[in-house]
Amino acid sequence: xxxxxxxxxxxxxxxxxxxxxxxxxxxxxxxxxxxxxxxxxxxxxxxxxxxxxxxxxxxxxxxxxxxxxxxxxxxxxxxxxxxxxxxxxxxxxxxxxxxxxxxxxxxxxxxxxxxxxxxxxxxxxxxxxxxxxxxxxxxxxxxxxxxxxxxxxxxxxxxxxxxxxxxxxxxxxxxxxxxxxxxxxxxxxxxxxxxxxxxxxxxxxxxxxxxxxxxxxxxxxxxxxxxxxxxxxxxxxxxxxxxxxxxxxxxxxxxxxxxxxxxxxxxx
Amino acid sequence: xxxxxxxxxxxxxxxxxxxxxxxxxxxxxxxxxxxxxxxxxxxxxxxxxxxxxxxxxxxxxxxxxxxxxxxxxxxxxxxxxxxxxxxxxxxxxxxxxxxxxxxxxxxxxxxxxxxxxxxxxxxxxxxxxxxxxxxxxxxxxxxxxxxxxxxxxxxxxxxxxxxxxxxxxxxxxxxxxxxxxxxxxxxxxxxxxxxxxxxxxxxxxxxxxxxxxxxxxxxxxxxxxxxxxxxxxxxxxxxxxxxxxxxxxxxxxxxxxxxxxxxxxxxx
Numbered sequence: 001x002x003x004x005x006x007x008x009x010x011x012x013x014x015x016x017x018x019x020x021x022x023x024x025x026x027x028x029x030x031x032x033x034x035x036x037x038x039x040x041x042x043x044x045x046x047x048x049x050x051x052x053x054x055x056x057x058x059x060x061x062x063x064x065x066x067x068x069x070x071x072x073x074x075x076x077x078x079x080x081x082x083x084x085x086x087x088x089x090x091x092x093x094x095x096x097x098x099x100x101x102x103x104x105x106x107x108x109x110x111x112x113x114x115x116x117x118x119x120x121x122x123x124x125x126x127x128x129x130x131x132x133x134x135x136x137x138x139x140x141x142x143x144x145x146x147x148x149x150x151x152x153x154x155x156x157x158x159x160x161x162x163x164x165x166x167x168x169x170x171x172x173x174x175x176x177x178x179x180x181x182x183x184x185x186x187x188x189x190x191x192x193x194x195x196x197x198x199x200x201x202x203x204x205x206x207x208x209x210x211x212x213x214x215x216x217x218x219x220x221x222x223x224x225x226x227x228x229x230x231x232x233x234x235x236x237x238x239x240x241x242x243x244x245x246x247x248x249x250x251x252x253x254x255x256x257x258x259x260x261x262x263x264x265x266x267x268x
Numbered sequence: 269x270x271x272x273x274x275x276x277x278x279x280x281x282x283x284x285x286x287x288x289x290x291x292x293x294x295x296x297x298x299x300x301x302x303x304x305x306x307x308x309x310x311x312x313x314x315x316x317x318x319x320x321x322x323x324x325x326x327x328x329x330x331x332x333x334x335x336x337x338x339x340x341x342x343x344x345x346x347x348x349x350x351x352x353x354x355x356x357x358x359x360x361x362x363x364x365x366x367x368x369x370x371x372x373x374x375x376x377x378x379x380x381x382x383x384x385x386x387x388x389x390x391x392x393x394x395x396x397x398x399x400x401x402x403x404x405x406x407x408x409x410x411x412x413x414x415x416x417x418x419x420x421x422x423x424x425x426x427x428x429x430x431x432x433x434x435x436x437x438x439x440x441x442x443x444x445x446x447x448x449x450x451x452x453x454x455x456x457x458x459x460x461x462x463x464x465x466x467x468x469x470x471x472x473x474x475x476x477x478x479x480x481x482x483x484x485x486x487x488x489x490x491x492x493x494x495x496x497x498x499x500x501x502x503x504x505x506x507x508x509x510x511x512x513x514x515x516x517x518x519x520x521x522x523x524x525x526x527x528x529x530x531x532x533x534x535x536x
Contacts, residue, residue, distance in 0.1 A: 173441055177512060192502075212502040223528040225514075234460075234480040236514045238526035243506040244445060246493075251506075258506035260491040 004199040005121030008165040008191035018196040018209045026086030031058040034084040039092030039125040073105030081109045086119040089126030097129045132156035138175040149175035181226040184218030207245040217241040272467040273389030274431040276459035286464040286477045294354030299326040302352040307360030307393040341373030349377045354387045357394030365397045400424035406443040417443035449494040449505045452486030473519040485509040
């Protein structure tokens with residue numbers, strides 16, 4: 001199975017439920033995790049995550065570090081990625097990731113890893129980068145506006161979804177709606193902090209963690225002026241289908257339906 | 269025609285497009301406007317709006333002021349409301365309005381005015397109060413959570429809608445979704461600042477002003493755990509229909525469809 005895990009940032013370090021799920025899905029104590037810290041400007045980010053994963057009981061957690069494009073693709077780096085059961089991409093600035101990995105031998109190695117079943121996950125910028133077209137930066141607010149968002153090419157593990165992180169905390173519905181209205185063939189997923197959207201085989205979307213994920217489905221849009229609005233004006237769009245999902249809820253991209261577990265237990 | 273006008277707060281005083289629309293719909297230069305300032309704790313709020321309306325060319329703009337419940341219902345007050353072509357309710361705290369008007373003779377006069385075609389409009393708290401069940405207060409954020417919102421009885425001109433104001437600016441999608449999920453028979457309308465939702469005969473909803481209105485239609489909800497979640501946990505709900513409408517867009521509550529004006533003009 002091919003699996004992506006988009007985490008909304010601000011993982012609860014004291015109770016990292018989303019990272020436990022990452023570990024569970026990458027082999028538990030047998031997991032071999034490689035951390036890509038390039039989005040972060042802090043030297044210690046990679047090491048911090050390695051220690052966090054080791055504290056969760058994995059066998060191996062290594063940092064693949066480099067900061068110059070021409071350093072991408074060494075034998076040691078390739079070897080690390082080929083042995084990994086999970087690749088974790090830290091937060092920071094997603095443009096650093098696309099600028100450093102795009103078009104290198106490592107980009108191809110990452111694709112190969114994904115295809116063979118290595119889980120690819122990331123938090124914040126490391127989640128944004130997972131899609132073919134990613135939200136690079138933008139403004140906040142629930143009303144979509146012209147140019148509210150700037151899109152850029154991501155690492156492209158999926159072309160079916162676009163992710164936006166820190167969703168509840170930074171009020172990003174407007175830019176996600178704008179992204180979806182721009183091309184309704186792409187499903188928008190807004191991920192709250194300390195929460196993950198887990199994508200299996202580009203079809204099933206699971207929610208995990210303490211918050212919610214918001215799925216914005218534009219496939220039923222019948223009318224929109226997104227292509228005509230200028231100068232940052234508000235955009236009209238009708239009708240969007242919205243699903244708000246929490247832990248253990250699942251959405252199917254093919255049927256466009258969500259499954260919310262029954263919480264009612266009738267007592268006698 | 270019966271008309272309500274829910275304004276999202278923060279009206280642009282230099283270019284009060286939404287108040288011009290209020291004036292246009294209440295008789296233009298022949299308009300007789302009565303201002304209800306009770307939501308505001310500032311003594312000058314009523315007078316400020318009266319001056320603003322007079323500067324827009326209306327014949328009459330009077331403030332109906334009182335601050336003790338037992339003062340509600342004097343002959344002079346009743347006379348003012350009976351002569352009004354438009355009643356404007358200022359912002360502040362919507363609980364002050366329900367506490368001062370609820371169950372008084374003036375509440376009945378307001379209902380009578382609405383039934384005979386007097387436009388009832390308000391901004392911020394003055395808009396929240398228009399519905400039978402109103403959002404009294406709550407927390408912000410796009411993810412619905414248990415108890416994210418406290419509902420209270422409003423003045424009840426409509427039982428088909430619930431309004432939430434400062435929508436884009438204060439990130440209130442979560443509490444509006446929660447309100448709608450609680451009772452999907454009620455249509456949620458989030459109104460941006462300096463923007464109005466105009467409701468005609470409880471069916472047509474027009475957008476007016478510089479921002480957008482967000483319509484949350486819960487009639488297609490097939491699954492939700494809103495009744496079971498406890499302790500402020502996030503609520504799951506699927507599927508909501510969302511419409512984001514801007515100036516001159518119109519939504520019909522009966523057909524559940526929106527009309528977005530065509531902006532494309534093909535040139536030869």
